Each structure stands twice: as structure tokens, then as C-alpha cells.
Amino acid sequence: MNLFAAVSLALTLTGTYALGAGFHIWEGLLVLIVGIGGLFFSLGRPANALPSRGLTHWSRWSLSTWLRMGGRGGALLLSLAVGIAARHRDPHSDFTILFLFWLVALIGFMVTLVPRHWKQHLPSLSLSRREQAGLIILLVTAFLLRGVALDSIPGNFGGDEGTQALDGLRLAEHPLGNPFTTGWYTVPTMSLFAYGISIRIFGATMAGARLLSALIGTLTVLTTFLLVRSLGGKQAGWVAAIVVAATAYHIHFSRLASNQIADPLVATLALWLLWQALHAPDAVQPSAAWGLTGMVVALGWYGYFGARWVGFLAGFFLVWRALVEPRFISRYVKGIGLMILGFLVVLLPLLMWYSAHPENLVARYHSVSIFASGWLAFEAQQTGQPVATLLLKQFFKAVTAFHYTPDTTLWYFPQAPLVDFLTGTLMLVGMVATVLRWRWPSRGLTLLWFWSTVLMAWGMTENPPSSQRGLLLVPAVALLVAWAVEALGEFFKYRETREIALRFLLAAIIVLNSTFYFLIYTPRRVYGNPTSQVATEFAHYHQAHPLAGSTVYFLGPPVLYWDFGALAFLLRDQPGMDVLPGELPETVTTPARFVILGDRLGELVTLQSLYPGGRLEEVRAAGSNVLLFVVYDWSDTS
Numbered sequence: 001m002n003l004f005a006a007v008s009l010a011l012t013l014t015g016t017y018a019l020g021a022g023f024h025i026w027e028g029l030l031v032l033i034v035g036i037g038g039l040f041f042s043l044g045r046p047a048n049a050l051p052s053r054g055l056t057h058w059s060r061w062s063l064s065t066w067l068r069m070g071g072r073g074g075a076l077l078l079s080l081a082v083g084i085a086a087r088h089r090d091p092h093s094d095f096t097i098l099f100l101f102w103l104v105a106l107i108g109f110m111v112t113l114v115p116r117h118w119k120q121h122l123p124s125l126s127l128s129r130r131e132q133a134g135l136i137i138l139l140v141t142a143f144l145l146r147g148v149a150l151d152s153i154p155g156n157f158g159g160d161e162g163t164q165a166l167d168g169l170r171l172a173e174h175p176l177g178n179p180f181t182t183g184w185y186t187v188p189t190m191s192l193f194a195y196g197i198s199i200r201i202f203g204a205t206m207a208g209a210r211l212l213s214a215l216i217g218t219l220t221v222l223t224t225f226l227l228v229r230s231l232g233g234k235q236a237g238w239v240a241a242i243v244v245a246a247t248a249y250h251i252h253f254s255r256l257a258s259n260q261i262a263d264p265l266v267a268t269l270a271l272w273l274l275w276q277a278l279h280a281p282d283a284v285q286p287s288a289a290w291g292l293t294g295m296v297v298a299l300g301w302y303g304y305f306g307a308r309w310v311g312f313l314a315g316f317f318l319v320w321r322a323l324v325e326p327r328f329i330s331r332y333v334k335g336i337g338l339m340i341l342g343f344l345v346v347l348l349p350l351l352m353w354y355s356a357h358p359e360n361l362v363a364r365y366h367s368v369s370i371f372a373s374g375w376l377a378f379e380a381q382q383t384g385q386p387v388a389t390l391l392l393k394q395f396f397k398a399v400t401a402f403h404y405t406p407d408t409t410l411w412y413f414p415q416a417p418l419v420d421f422l423t424g425t426l427m428l429v430g431m432v433a434t435v436l437r438w439r440w441p442s443r444g445l446t447l448l449w450f451w452s453t454v455l456m457a458w459g460m461t462e463n464p465p466s467s468q469r470g471l472l473l474v475p476a477v478a479l480l481v482a483w484a485v486e487a488l489g490e491f492f493k494y495r496e497t498r499e500i501a502l503r504f505l506l507a508a509i510i511v512l513n514s515t516f517y518f519l520i521y522t523p524r525r526v527y528g529n530p531t532s533q534v535a536t537e538f539a540h541y542h543q544a545h546p547l548a549g550s551t552v553y554f555l556g557p558p559v560l561y562w563d564f565g566a567l568a569f570l571l572r573d574q575p576g577m578d579v580l581p582g583e584l585p586e587t588v589t590t591p592a593r594f595v596i597l598g599d600r601l602g603e604l605v606t607l608q609s610l611y612p613g614g615r616l617e618e619v620r621a622a623g624s625n626v627l628l629f630v631v632y633d634w635s636d637t638s
Helices: 003-021 025-043 063-088 096-113 129-147 159-171 189-202 206-232 234-246 248-253 259-278 287-300 305-324 328-356 359-368 375-383 387-399 421-436 441-459 471-489 495-524 529-544 565-570 598-610
Strands: 551-555 576-578 592-597 615-620 627-634
Touching: 003 025, 025 328, 063 096, 063 328, 096 287, 096 328, 129 206, 129 234, 159 189, 159 206, 159 529, 159 565, 189 206, 189 259, 206 234, 206 248, 206 259, 206 441, 206 471, 234 248, 234 471, 234 495, 248 259, 248 471, 248 495, 259 287, 259 305, 259 328, 259 441, 259 471, 287 305, 287 328, 305 328, 305 441, 305 471, 328 359, 375 387, 387 441, 421 441, 421 471, 421 495, 441 471, 471 495, 529 565, 529 592, 529 615, 529 627, 551 598, 592 598, 598 627
Parallel strands: 551 576, 551 592
Antiparallel strands: 592 627, 615 627
């Protein structure tokens, strides 16, 4: 037995004893998971690698093998130590050193994945110069669609955007906050921290807060290209990448300072790595692909909750292949063990936090699930409809999100299906073509991805189809479109005719989506609801017309409060306070800026009688001339 296996066995024994004795339950469970993961990896060594008679297993290992095993075990233990230290550390102390140690663990683990002759193990893309130039043009175009005029498109800065941006900015300040915990709506703070770093680099403005999302959205176009090209060839890769680049749904969330946009990136990158791991030559054990798959899946757990489904999706796919492929487990057991190890190296600090606060692990699920939240039982009681009928309605809304049922949340609210009619049509064609070839691994993965996500993200949550929960479906939709184009191409006799038709079709999809998002949707200014519009417009007004040394008295409650996310971020250095209805202050700090929302304009007369001689200005919505708020500036010298 080698040293790594011995340590793994010791951890397994310790965890089993702790669970059986009934003390330190969560710590014991984590230790048990780490031990089993180590055993899975150790015992997965191929039979032909066992030592010859008369030699022990460990004596046959080379120095490089010892270093790799030691490095991986060290990375795992270091990550575990970071999690334990972060869990017990004062939340107001500096977490910089723990974050750096975690990065060391990640980098150290990745170094052990690099094969000796690493160039021979790189995925071969075989891109011609023309294709390379085309890919660069596509990525630049995708970034322009996502990164231009971020301070005005969409025009409203949402409350959730502002909250995430402000929390991230505070986390990234000195002393560094805890990136291994949960915060706003039990969202892991690591993703907020990433936005905070981005804001410190690009500026604490609307555009600076949103730029990271634009970059993530653009990178998703690249990872979609890599994944689908591996699954279905060059044409499929280009079609899927263009669809993701052009889809208004994806463009919109790429322009928001919110972490949901990372869901499709995690999915496409993890599944691409997994595909590389499974389809390397038999003589090659693609350790890097397996280990990186686990790491990417684990990183998704630090973001929005939708990305956590990627791990289940990969697991279900592996189970399916194990059931239908001979000797699947014996061929890939070592790689799967390495994937689990990579997952744990990345995620152990957050798992340690959840071990101390298990309620945070399922809190978000309980709040949106139609079962756990009590929504289904309540609706059945209120409407008198059978549970089966309500479930069918949920499923109908979920599966028709791209063709009929619009998103009604103020995250997007396009007042139309989530994709254009051409993309929606191709989706249906692609679904038929995919079902007919469901035994193909690439088609089976597509079906598993689409239907499981539709069910989990929308079918089993309240108010489907909520757009912020379904972003994981965007690359799956692009896959269906790619399979549709492949199937329809068989009806064209001549290649030149097929290529002309394809270019026309993709151009039409680009024009339809760009026209809708920038010329139809953006002028409506519906994202974020009216309170976001008022908050954004007042922030712009206050920045354009500063009143030096002033305190803002905000007559917004109960509609809008001073700590609303957009105001809290954009005016984070401005002193201000809420003024409740009927409670005008008798004394104020001067100079004072009073902001009165439309519902409370009746208090303006009383305000002017208490503080006469001030300057009054009305601010109206551009284009509609609707009164948003009134600003009344006053000082004791007025």
C-alpha cells in the first residue's frame, strides 16, 4: 500500500468513526468524503500497472509519480486547512493569506496534472488561418454586442446589480473579506468577490460593474465553439457559437452586473473538458482533462445556483455511458477519481462553511422550489385544482419558454419568447433530429442537458420561466440549432447552395436579435422595474449636479428606500437617510437635498413651508415625460 492510499484509508477510518460515534458530524462527513475520494483514486490504478512479483507497489513508482501523488495530496490537505481556518476565523479579520493559500492549493494541483510530454496531450483544434481569423472576428463582435455602452444599455441599474456590486467592492477592499462564505440571498461570496476585483480594475461605475459579465459572456462564445466543435464538427461549432453570440437573451445578461451569466460558461467549459477526457486515445490517460473538469464544476458552486446543476449533469452522463459502454468503469475509474479530487481541492473551503451552516446550503432551494416553499400545496388549496394539473401547467410554461410563454420577471421581461422565431423553429427541428439519434453520445448529452435543466430550473421552481434561472439552457439551445442545421443540410443537393442558405439563416438570426435588443427592447426600459429607473436617474442627476457637503433626505418610502442596491452602490459615498411618510424632519443638516417621489408630492408644500427659499427641479423620464421625482435643494442661507 502506498503512502497516499494509507493516508486515504486513515481519513476514511477517522470519518467513519466520527459519524458512528455521533460527534463532529459534518467534519466527520467531510473527512470521510476526502478519504473515499483518495481511495477511489488510489485503487483505480490499472491492473497492468501493478508491480511484478517480489516488488511492492510503491517501490515501482518513479520519483515523478511520487511527486505528483504528494502534490495532489498536499493540495487537498491545504485546501481543507484553508476551509477549517476560514470557518473559525473572525469574520472582520483579513482573509488575504487564506485566499492566497487556496490559490496555491489550486495551482499546485493543476501543476500535477501536466503530463511529461504535455504538447502531445493538448486537444488538437486544427484551425486553419482563415478559421482563426473568423473566430477572432466572432469574439470581437460578441464582445462589442456585450461591452459597448454598458453605462446606458440597459438604462436601469437594477437593485440586485447594485447590491452584488457593492458587496463585491467591500469584499475586495482591505482587509479582504471572507470569500469562502455565503452572503446576499445565501449566494457564495466568491462570485461577488470576483466582481469586486473587476470593479477595482475597471472603475466603480455602472460600466465598470458590468464589464466582467461582458467578458464572461464573450468567453462563453469561445467555450461553446470548443464544445460543439468537439461534439459535432466544424460546422456545428460555428453555428452554435454564432447563435450564442447573437441571442438577445444571452446578450442581455452579459450586460448586467450579476453572476448568473457564468452558468453557461461553467457548463460549456466543464463538458468540453469532460468530452476531451473521454475521447482521448486509449493509450493516453488525459489526467489534465479529468482533473480540470472537477475543478471547473467546483468553481461553479461558488457562483449562481444554476451552475451547480453542471456537476449533476456530468455525473448523469457518466452513469449513462457506464451502463452502455463495456468496461467503462475499468477504463476511466482513475480519471473519475481524479475529477472528484479536483472537485474537492476547489470546493473544500466552501463545504467547510456549509458544514457549520447547513441551512445555507438549501435555503435558496427552499425559497423557490414549488415543493419546499409550500407553493404547490398553497396553490392547490387556493385554486381547488389537483396537484397533477398544477404540475402540468408548470411543465407547459417551462417547455414553451422559447416559443410561447414569456418571461414575466423584471430580470429581463422581453414581452416575447426567450428566442426569436427562427431560432425557435430550428430548435424544434433539432429536437426531432436529436431524439432520432439519442443513442449517440453527443445527442444524448444534448437531450440530458436540455430536459433536465428545463425541469430543474423552471418546472420545479416558482414563476416559470424565470429568465435568470434558465441561462444554463442557452448553449443547449445552440446545440439543438446546430443539429437542426446538420439535418436540414441533407436536403440540399449542392454544397454551395447549402452554404449560402446557412449564411443567410445565421445573418437573419443576428439581425433579428440585434434589432430586437437594441432598437425595441432597450428603449422600453423595463429591466429592473420602475424603482430601478428612479434610482438610476437620481444617481445620474446627483452625479451631474452635485451639492457639495449635502445630506440627501429621501422621501421615497414605502416605494423606494435609500439603501436600494442601485443607490447604495452608485452613491455609496453620499450621506443620506429615508424620510417616512408624514415624518418630515424639523431640523436638517445643511446644505440639504430633498428627493420627493411622485407618490409623495403632496408633502412638497409642507416641506417648502418648513424650509422656504430652496431651489426646486422636476426630473422626468426621457421620451415619456413621466415625472420620476422632484429635487428640492435648501440651505440655511437660502
